[in-house]
Amino acid sequence: MTRTASVKKPARWADAVPAREAQFETKRRALVREAARAFGRRGFHNTSLEEIAEALGVTKPALYRYVRTKHEILYEAKTIAFDAGAEARKTAFAASEDPLEQLRLYIVNYIDLVTSELGSYAVLAEPVTSLPPELAEPIRGRMREADRALRDMVQAAMDAGSVAPGDPRLVVAFFMGAINHIARWYAPDGALTGRQIGETFAGFVLDGLRGPGWTPTKT
Known part of the structure; x- marks a missing residue:
């Protein structure tokens, strides 16, 4: 009886590459979170890459495997925030058909x-003008995209008669200005969680949009 030798199949390249890429991105995202905390303590312009490496417990050459400049970190932090916004909109649309609830x-x-992902995310208060043009322009594109999406959400609530009519541009500027300012004072170890702050801010925003004595229009 002839025995057939068992031949071990080589690992597929297509399977191996995504695993390595995912590991790299996981480490890079963790670096951005820690760097955001460092920027929150000392400010973006006052924090060096050497200090970030020290906070992470790695050498500067090791840090260079993931980022080359502070501007890349700022860019990644802002990208994380816009990704969080897109995810929040997707979740809201999936959970309810009511524009105001969305x-x-x-x-x-x-x-x-954004608070759970970036922790002390004061770095988000850093203006886009701190980025070089090649990084600033994509961020401005994300800003315009997010602004349009939020205006549409506000307009939908107005069209449904859920809130008082007005200019959606001003409404978005009002509540996103307040939300973005959280970055200047939020602390992960503070008395309130990010979700508790979110619930409170949402109440303020909706009460403001409805106005005193506002009665929703029945549709």
């Missing part, structure tokens, strides 16, 4: 996501 859920989920 807006409420967006605010709650966005604040919860």
Whole structure:
């Protein structure tokens, strides 16, 4: 009886590459989170890559495997925030068909996501002008995209008669200005969680949009 030798199949390249890439991105994202905390303590312009490497417990050459400049870290932090916004909108639309509830859920989920992902995220208060043009322009594109999406959400709530009519541009500027300012004072070890802050802010925003004595229009 002839025995057939068992031949071990070589690992597929297509399977191996995504695993390595995923590991790299996981480490890079962790680096961005820690760098964001460092920027929150000392400020973006006052924190060097050497200090970030020290906070991470790695050498500067090891740090260079993932980022080359502070600007890359700022860019990645802002990208994480815009990704959180997109995810919050998707979650809100999936959870409810009511435009006002969608807006409420967006605010709650966005604040919860961005605080849990970036922790002390004061770096997000750093203006886009701190980035070089090649990094600033994609971020401005994400800003315009997010602004349009939020205006549409507000307009939908107005069209449904859920809130008082007005200019959606000003409404978005009002509540996103307040939300973005959280970055200047939020602390992960503070008395309130990101979700608790989100719930409170959502209440403020919706109460403000409805106005005193506002009665929703029945449709």
